[in-house]
Amino acid sequence: MDENQRIVLAAKPHGLPRESDFALVRGPVPQPGPGEVLVRCLWLSVDPYMRGLIDAVYPYVKPILVGDTMFGGAVGRVAVSNDPAFAVGELVEGYLGWQLYAVARASELRRIDPQWGPPSTALGVLGMPGMTAYFGMTEIGEPQAGQTVVVSAAAGAVGSAAGQIAKIRGCRVVGIAGSAEKVRHVVDDLGFDACIDYRTEPDLAGALRRCCPDRIHVYFDNVGGTTYDAVMTWLALDARIVICGQISQYNDREAEVGPRRLKEFEMWRARQQGFRVLDYRPRYGEGIAEMARWLAQGRMRYRETVAQGLENSAGAFIGMLQGRNIGKQLVQLAQDAAMNH
Ligand SMILES: NC(=O)c1ccc[n+]([C@@H]2O[C@H](COP(=O)([O-])OP(=O)(O)OC[C@H]3O[C@@H](n4cnc5c(N)ncnc54)[C@H](OP(=O)(O)O)[C@@H]3O)[C@@H](O)[C@H]2O)c1
Known part of the structure; x- marks a missing residue:
């Protein structure tokens, strides 16, 4: 050896x-x-x-x-x-x-x-990131057919699966990602209805208004920061915000400001909840079986x-x-x- x-x-x-x-x-x-x-x-x-x-x-x-x-x-x-x-x-x-x-x-x-x-795939779509998407979207986001779901870091491991789960649930799904290649992948390969490049879009809030005519019922937040702020300007009634991650802040040397935009929560009766996927580890078998079935049916794709x-x-x-x-x-x-x- x-x-x-x-x-x-x-x-x-x-x-x-x-x-x-x-x-x-x-x-x-x-x-x-x-x-x-x-x-x-x-x-x-x-x-x-x-x-x-x-x-x-x-x-x-x-x-x-x-x-x-x-x-x-x-x-x-x-x-x-x-x-x-x-x-x-x-x-x-x-x-x-x-x-x-x-x-x-x-x-x-x-x-x-x-x-x-x-x-x-045991480290991706059929592992921890896939389970983060599965339990975060289904149990915290609770998307209903016909609703609009926005997912940030949409081309990443968690975001790509989270958006596809919302599509399977019959939602309009809009991604936010950081390059033209990612935007193309999210729409053409993963089947999201639209995707916005937050690095080149000068008016993210305006782009969300254009892509989400019925406003935003579920926001699956992987990034926090100014992307979160833009989404908060366009909530639908009873919106759910899933706090999955805040990657825009992980390398910050100083703590971010916040919480922000709480008036929007009051106006739109919104609910925001964080979660840790490890709390769901005893239920991974259930989530993996469902994700594996979707993979086999060609309804779930991964890169x-x-x-x-x-x-x-x-x-x-x-x-x-x-x-x-x-x-x-x-x-x-x-x-x-x-x-x-
Ligand atoms: N709650 C939980 O239990 C749990 C479990 C797993 C993961 N997470 C969280 O889920 C999120 C995604 O994780 P992942 O493993 O799937 O990673 P990933 O999305 O595959 O990779 C990270 C992505 O984050 C984006 N990013 C980096 N810096 C950014 C910034 N300043 N602003 C906006 N986007 C930025 C990049 O995509 P762009 O090119 O699009 O910027 C990058 O590709 C992370 O926040 C992570 O902490 C939470």
């Missing part, structure tokens, strides 16, 4: 992280103890929440400190199993970190059914942006924070066919 390689946080970033904030460390492959499993990682997920972990924003989750292996979801194959729950060679998903080999307790791993989709090699993980993470990804940003660590376990 070869050496392990992992990416550690080398320095605490201020603002947008730089490649020099991360370092590749080599060492021996860890050995699993009783009840533990050694996983050879194949796919790594880089996600916006990791920026928050570095800044210790989640009071109930261990932050990533300088010297720590970067935390993150990964998919791999069981290389050694000291627990009867998993056999060598099985595909699993878990929070295994940015590394080639990881030891995990069997209870921390989720078995992947390869019939539902390629293994990488992946793939970086190659552990050494490119930091670059992929920084690029995702800047919007270079379309769909789910992944890092491929190894070819599955090359596995020799």
Whole structure:
């Protein structure tokens, strides 16, 4: 068995992280103890929440400190199993970190059914981002047929799925995304009714008025900031605002102003609610089964942006924070066919 390689946080970033904030460390492959499993990682997920972990924003989750292996979801194959729950060679998903080999307790791993989709989808449309879209849209957004739904970061992992779920529910769906290529993808490939490029549109509130003649019944907010402000000017009666993420602020050095636009809430009897997808982890089976059915029916589509090699993980993470990804940003660590376990 070869050496392990992992990416550690080398320095605490201020603002947008730089490649020099991360370092590749080599060492021996860890050995699993009783009840533990050694996983050879194949796919790594880089996600916006990791920026928050570095800044210790989640009071109930261990932050990533300088010297720590970067935390993150990964998919791999069981290389050694000291627990009867998993056999060598099985595909699993878990929070295994940015590394080639990881030891995990069997209870921390989720078995992947390869019939539902390629293994990488367990980190995207059939994994945490897909479940964020599914439970956030269906349980918090509660879109009704004929209503208008707006989704920001619409070409990203969560937004692309959230908008398609609202389409399946019979809504008019308008995306907001950050390039002409993303706008084209969201409308032509994903089937949204319209999409606005917030980076080039000088009057986002005006564009929303044009795209949403019946006003906005559900806003699935992935970005916060001035995009949120523009949406608030055009709420429909009983509007629901799903606070999924606020990525426009994750690299800010100072706290954003707010809350804003509360008069609109009073006028339109609006409701705003945040949620964390991990609260739904016990129900992932239900959400994955529904999403897999939609995938099989061709009603749910997904895109992946793939970086190659552990050494490119930091670059992929920084690029995702800047919007270079379309769909789910992944890092491929190894070819599955090359596995020799
Ligand atoms: N509540 C939860 O449990 C939960 C779980 C997962 C994810 N989330 C949140 O969901 C959101 C999307 O996550 P994801 O994993 O699907 O990432 P993603 O959308 O695939 O990638 C992030 C995207 O954010 C956009 N972005 C970056 N900076 C921005 C800015 N200043 N203003 C507006 N947009 C910006 C970029 O797209 P553009 O080119 O369009 O700008 C980028 O592609 C994030 O806010 C994340 O924190 C929440």
